[in-house]
Amino acid sequence: DSGVTQTPKHLITATGQRVTLRCSPRSGDLSVYWYQQSLDQGLQFLIQYYNGEERAKGNILERFSAQQFPDLHSELNLSSLELGDSALYFCASSVGLTEETQYFGPGTRLLVL
Amino acid sequence: GEDVEQSLFLSVREGDSSVINCTYTDSSSTYLYWYKQEPGAGLQLLTYIFSNMDMKQDQRLTVLLNKKDKHLSLRIADTQTGDSAIYFCAGADRGSTLGRLYFGRGTQLTVWP
Numbered sequence: 001d002s003g004v005t006q007t008p009k010h011l012i013t014a015t016g017q018r019v020t021l022r023c024s025p026r027s028g029d030l031s032v033y034w035y036q037q038s039l040d041q042g043l044q045f046l047i048q049y050y051n052g053e054e055r056a057k058g059n060i061l062e063r064f065s066a067q068q069f070p071d072l073h074s075e076l077n078l079s080s081l082e083l084g085d086s087a088l089y090f091c092a093s094s095v096g097l098t099e100e101t102q103y104f105g106p107g108t109r110l111l112v113l
Numbered sequence: 114g115e116d117v118e119q120s121l122f123l124s125v126r127e128g129d130s131s132v133i134n135c136t137y138t139d140s141s142s143t144y145l146y147w148y149k150q151e152p153g154a155g156l157q158l159l160t161y162i163f164s165n166m167d168m169k170q171d172q173r174l175t176v177l178l179n180k181k182d183k184h185l186s187l188r189i190a191d192t193q194t195g196d197s198a199i200y201f202c203a204g205a206d207r208g209s210t211l212g213r214l215y216f217g218r219g220t221q222l223t224v225w226p
Contacts, residue, residue: 035214
């Protein structure tokens with residue numbers, strides 16, 4: 001158990017819908033990262049937050065957004081869902097901004113029908 | 114950014130050693146990581162190595178780093194059926210303020226009894 005929690009574990013929804021994925025980092029970790037794992041793209045970095053502020057963006061679509069709250073948990077919002085958004089979404093956390101090892105949560109498996 | 118390449122499959126017999134190889138392009142990565150993903154599970158951090166090291170041993174795991182060839186390997190001694198999983202090599206972007214990880218596509222290790 002990494003100490004990073006993610007909910008829900010599974011999510012099934014329809015195209016055009018909007019979902020919210022939630023992540024709680026390890027106690028004491030200030031950075032939260034979101035990654036997407038799909039068969040065709042592999043593991044791709046989406047976005048990073050540090051102590052409530054967005055710090056880095058990767059291959060994140062404009063339909064996707066995230067935030068980190070004062071209690072340091074984070075939410076990833078996916079809207080106008082398409083079939084191709086079906087993937088495993090991981091959250092990871094680390095103590096600091098850089099030079100820190102990232103610990104991953106169990107992931108949320110999203111299926112868009 | 115970083116490109117990380119891994120072979121996709123490896124099969125070994127129980128009790129043998131497994132060697133999983135990885136090559137990377139960005140020599141600015143200060144840390145290189147190995148993660149393990151079991152079916153339906155998240156990413157488990159196995160070990161990591163600093164770029165100024167050539168080797169790191171941790172129980173059954175040995176990591177070798179050849180900076181000149183930008184080659185990283187993970188050796189698992191006395192491989193067990195429980196080691197069957199996907200193994201990911203990852204480099205961290207330390208060249209800027211970003212802490213994102215760049216992952217290879219993963220090596221599926223199958224251990225036969």
